[in-house]
Amino acid sequence: MITEDQLTSQEAIALEEKHGAHNYHPLPVVLSRGEGVFVWDVEGKKYYDFLSAYSAVNQGHCHPAIVDAMNKQAQTLTLTSRAFHNDILGRYEAFATDYFKFDKLLPMNTGAEAVETAIKIARKWAYEKKGVKEQDAQIIVCENNFHGRTTTIISFSNDEGARKNFGPYTPGFIKIPYDDPKALERALIENKNVAGFLVEPIQGEAGVYTPSDDFMKQAKAICEKHNVLFIADEIQTGIARTGALLAVCGNCTCEGHCERQETYSRPDILILGKALSGGAYPVSAVLADDEIMNVIQPGQHGSTFGGNPVAGAVAMAALNVVKDENLAQNARKLGELFRAKLNEYIKDSTIVNLVRGRGLLNAIVINDTEDSSTAWDICVALKENGLLAKPTHGNIIRFAPPLVMNEEQLLDCVAIITKTLGDFEK
Numbered sequence: 165m166i167t168e169d170q171l172t173s174q175e176a177i178a179l180e181e182k183h184g185a186h187n188y189h190p191l192p193v194v195l196s197r198g199e200g201v202f203v204w205d206v207e208g209k210k211y212y213d214f215l216s217a218y219s220a221v222n223q224g225h226c227h228p229a230i231v232d233a234m235n236k237q238a239q240t241l242t243l244t245s246r247a248f249h250n251d252i253l254g255r256y257e258a259f260a261t262d263y264f265k266f267d268k269l270l271p272m273n274t275g276a277e278a279v280e281t282a283i284k285i286a287r288k289w290a291y292e293k294k295g296v297k298e299q300d301a302q303i304i305v306c307e308n309n310f311h312g313r314t315t316t317i318i319s320f321s322n323d324e325g326a327r328k329n330f331g332p333y334t335p336g337f338i339k340i341p342y343d344d345p346k347a348l349e350r351a352l353i354e355n356k357n358v359a360g361f362l363v364e365p366i367q368g369e370a371g372v373y374t375p376s377d378d379f380m381k382q383a384k385a386i387c388e389k390h391n392v393l394f395i396a397d398e399i400q401t402g403i404a405r406t407g408a409l410l411a412v413c414g415n416c417t418c419e420g421h422c423e424r425q426e427t428y429s430r431p432d433i434l435i436l437g438k439a440l441s442g443g444a445y446p447v448s449a450v451l452a453d454d455e456i457m458n459v460i461q462p463g464q465h466g467s468t469f470g471g472n473p474v475a476g477a478v479a480m481a482a483l484n485v486v487k488d489e490n491l492a493q494n495a496r497k498l499g500e501l502f503r504a505k506l507n508e509y510i511k512d513s514t515i516v517n518l519v520r521g522r523g524l525l526n527a528i529v530i531n532d533t534e535d536s537s538t539a540w541d542i543c544v545a546l547k548e549n550g551l552l553a554k555p556t557h558g559n560i561i562r563f564a565p566p567l568v569m570n571e572e573q574l575l576d577c578v579a580i581i582t583k584t585l586g587d588f589e590k
């Protein structure tokens with residue numbers, strides 16, 4: 165029986181184990197409350213959240229402005245479907261297209277759906293605008309990509325766990341090494357049927373693999389030269405996480421989104437999700453200009469919940485928080501401090517090889533084999549010491565706190581991390 169009584173952590177975990185599909189392997193902590201950079205478990209222990217739900221909670225847990233917008237809209241109108249108009253969607257689309265400087269937005273719910281949408285738009289554009297023969301369109305992707313979990317998306321993954329026994333796989337994808345503009349150029353010379361190049365500006369799931377500074381600029385230029393759409397999956401890197409509004413903004417330090425030519429690698433198609441709602445609600449979006457977005461006509465694509473009024477209200481509030489609280493600049497400043505402190509530690513460390521990242525999307529590489537449990541054990545110890553982080557791809561630990569963190573809190577977290585790592589030094 166499930167009652168109103170608070171469960172213990174053990175009871176909550178046992179219920180999931182017994183009644184839930186085993187498609188995740190969470191750290192053994194059961195959270196029941198969150199506020200800003202902190203979360204609390206059911207026993208009342210307080211933690212720094214250093215994952216932010218994979219960068220969905222950039223604005224911090226239960227941000228009052230976002231919760232308020234959600235509550236108000238939830239009490240007014242929640243869902244109309246797109247069979248009818250609602251009085252929020254247009255306002256949200258006007259707001260978000262002005263914010264990111266694209267002609268149009270197509271609303272979806274999850275990140276994977278937005279990636280699927282971008283793939284569909286790119287293929288349709290190739291057939292109707294570029295003149296590729298139907299069924300022949302190709303999309304170039306990178307090795308070690310992560311774009312979600314649908315059957316088509318896992319078809320072009322090279323993560324065995326994500327792929328194996330889920331075939332047959334969707335054709336139409338060409339894989340090239342990441343951070344390799346020459347490979348992109350070669351693939352485009354060899355193949356005239358390419359619709360788009362789908363890329364993460366930093367590969368988050370792969371272990372915060374951060375490419376050379378000019379990779380985005382070069383990739384964009386090569387795509388332009390070959391009349392191929394440059395499609396940026398900023399679901400994890402976007403919305404201030406890397407110290408700029410978008411990771412494709414490069415090293416631009418402005419507060420918002422200025423499209424400065426020298427830094428901004430403007431995508432033809434921009435994919436957003438996660439922090440678009442501040443983690444309050446599943447909201448994703450695809451943005452593009454008219455000549456691309458207009459290939460989609462009524463009846464050709466959609467979603468029952470996509471563009472619902474709660475999503476629109478929540479997304480506008482979440483995007484306002486990013487600018488009002490200067491989250492991009494804060495992420496940039498604290499990110500530099502974080503890497504400086506960790507680099508200081510690494511000098512004398514045998515357990516950590518490397519810290520890398522941009523803004524507040526960072527990772528450390530543990531000095532152990534891919535299949536060792538060291539990264540996991542460190543995360544369990546971090547939890548005991550009051551900080552929640554999760555290994556990604558074996559021996560790498562991602563560090564991505566909410567961007568509403570202040571410097572004192574960050575230094576407190578650095579102390580927890582270095583103390584914990586110290587316990588693992590040989």
Ligand SMILES: *Cc1c(COP(=O)(O)O)cnc(C)c1O
Binds near residue numbers: 275368
């Ligand atoms: C999380 C993520 C996705 C998938 O988003 P979901 O909401 O989990 O479907 C796609 N691409 C990137 C880069 C992501 O980080």
